Amino acid sequence: MDFDRTADRRALDDRVTAWREEHEATIRDHAERSAFPRDLYEEGMERGFGTAILPPEYGGPGGGAVEYGIVAEQTGIFQICFQTQRAILTAGTAAQRERYLPAFADGSAVGAISISEPETGSSLKSMDTTVERDGDGWVVDGFKSHVNLAAEATVHLVFAAADEGLTVLLVDDDAPGIEVSEKRDPIGTRYLPIYDVAFDEVPVDDDAVLLGPGDGYEVFFETFNFSRIGNASEMLGRGKRSLRRAVRWARDRTVGDQTVTEFQGIRWKIADLYTDLRAATRLRDEAAHALDDGDDDASLKTSMAKLKAADAGLAATTEATQITGAHGLYRDQPYEANFRDVKTLEVAGGSREIMRNVIADAVVPEL
Ligand SMILES: Cc1cc2nc3c(=O)[nH]c(=O)nc-3n(C[C@H](O)[C@H](O)[C@H](O)COP(=O)(O)OP(=O)(O)OC[C@H]3O[C@@H](n4cnc5c(N)ncnc54)[C@H](O)[C@@H]3O)c2cc1C
Numbered sequence: 001m002d003f004d005r006t007a008d009r010r011a012l013d014d015r016v017t018a019w020r021e022e023h024e025a026t027i028r029d030h031a032e033r034s035a036f037p038r039d040l041y042e043e044g045m046e047r048g049f050g051t052a053i054l055p056p057e058y059g060g061p062g063g064g065a066v067e068y069g070i071v072a073e074q075t076g077i078f079q080i081c082f083q084t085q086r087a088i089l090t091a092g093t094a095a096q097r098e099r100y101l102p103a104f105a106d107g108s109a110v111g112a113i114s115i116s117e118p119e120t121g122s123s124l125k126s127m128d129t130t131v132e133r134d135g136d137g138w139v140v141d142g143f144k145s146h147v148n149l150a151a152e153a154t155v156h157l158v159f160a161a162a163d164e165g166l167t168v169l170l171v172d173d174d175a176p177g178i179e180v181s182e183k184r185d186p187i188g189t190r191y192l193p194i195y196d197v198a199f200d201e202v203p204v205d206d207d208a209v210l211l212g213p214g215d216g217y218e219v220f221f222e223t224f225n226f227s228r229i230g231n232a233s234e235m236l237g238r239g240k241r242s243l244r245r246a247v248r249w250a251r252d253r254t255v256g257d258q259t260v261t262e263f264q265g266i267r268w269k270i271a272d273l274y275t276d277l278r279a280a281t282r283l284r285d286e287a288a289h290a291l292d293d294g295d296d297d298a299s300l301k302t303s304m305a306k307l308k309a310a311d312a313g314l315a316a317t318t319e320a321t322q323i324t325g326a327h328g329l330y331r332d333q334p335y336e337a338n339f340r341d342v343k344t345l346e347v348a349g350g351s352r353e354i355m356r357n358v359i360a361d362a363v364v365p366e367l
Pocket of ligand 1: 080083111112114115116117120121122123145147149186188194293344345347348349350351352353354357
């Protein structure tokens with residue numbers, strides 16, 4: 001399979017890399033405070049980074065999972081909005097797409113996705129949030145936890161249990177009864193603040209349902225098979241940047257009469273970390289192409305990509321601080337933040353155990 005990048009994709013990579021480097025300090029400052037870099041988000045949406053998957057008819061550049069991976073490898077500030085756009089693009093009616101997607105293209109829209117609850121994480125079966133018919137519309141009632149951007153969102157994608165089964169609704173932020181109740185204090189990806197949010201008898205129009213009542217699992221898999229590309233890419237980006245920075249430092253560091261990169265133990269460590277990052281990047285690329293080509297085994301491939309990106313990203317961000325000794329163990333260096341972000345992304349959007357379950361479900365009957 002040919003994963004060589006086209007000139008357009010290389011150009012996107014160059015542009016988003018330069019943009020991330022220019023704004024790295026600002027994003028880091030927001031992460032320290034657990035604040036959403038709203039101005040940068042808006043600029044990045046207008047420049048086509050956070051809208052890399054949006055077709056031109058809605059104001060985007062018209063890419064797919066490959067472009068999503070390129071952007072996410074550099075920055076995670078668009079992650080939730082990529083997921084929201086993906087859900088609306090693949091499951092929305094023409095009217096829903098027309099209503100919401102152009103607002104993402106100009107940066108005025110921010111999405112939040114409410115699935116998790118205090119008692120519902122990896123399994124959606126025990127969801128307590130309900131949605132019931134009420135006249136011509138619906139009423140949503142429940143409590144969600146770990147919701148990125150709940151306070152900043154202009155539109156919430158809410159997963160709830162209906163009589164018909166799991167159902168997903170688009171709920172505007174000005175709907176009465178939405179109460180963002182607590183800002184959480186996560187260890188990683190702090191540029192996307194996390195909140196608990198209550199939906200207290202929130203009235204929703206009939207045309208707010210994505211696909212149809214009871215089609216929630218379909219929306220979920222369309223969205224989260226895709227989001228694994230973003231999570232995997234962000235972990236790879238953090239791993240690669242940590243390793244590169246550590247090696248550059250170690251090349252100049254003399255211990256006794258050798259540089260650190262002359263020690264065989266360090267050289268082999270670098271070789272292993274680099275190889276694992278390259279291998280995981282190939283899996284990510286294969287998965288992104290599979291999604292864009294509509295392959296049947298895209299879910300298997302995105303799960304393998306996320307699993308291996310977590311392995312490679314965690315190893316690289318951890319070992320970077322070993323290669324750099326005490327120098328890397330200070331908070332003015334980016335290593336610990338990269339580690340915290342990768343550790344967080346290892347769970348968010350589906351833990352490594354769930355990735356293994358998906359992989360085993362696909363391969364055990366086939367082998
Ligand atoms: C930074 C961050 C951002 C998040 N953002 C959002 C968001 O915006 N919206 C949202 O709805 N949620 C969000 N989440 C929640 C996230 O999706 C859940 O944390 C995740 O689905 C895991 O659920 P849980 O934490 O409840 O773990 P649990 O489901 O309680 O699992 C606990 C442990 O058991 C393991 N486990 C669970 N089921 C199985 C199984 N069948 N087989 C083997 N092992 C299993 C898990 O892997 C884990 O190790 C976010 C989480 C984080 C960390």
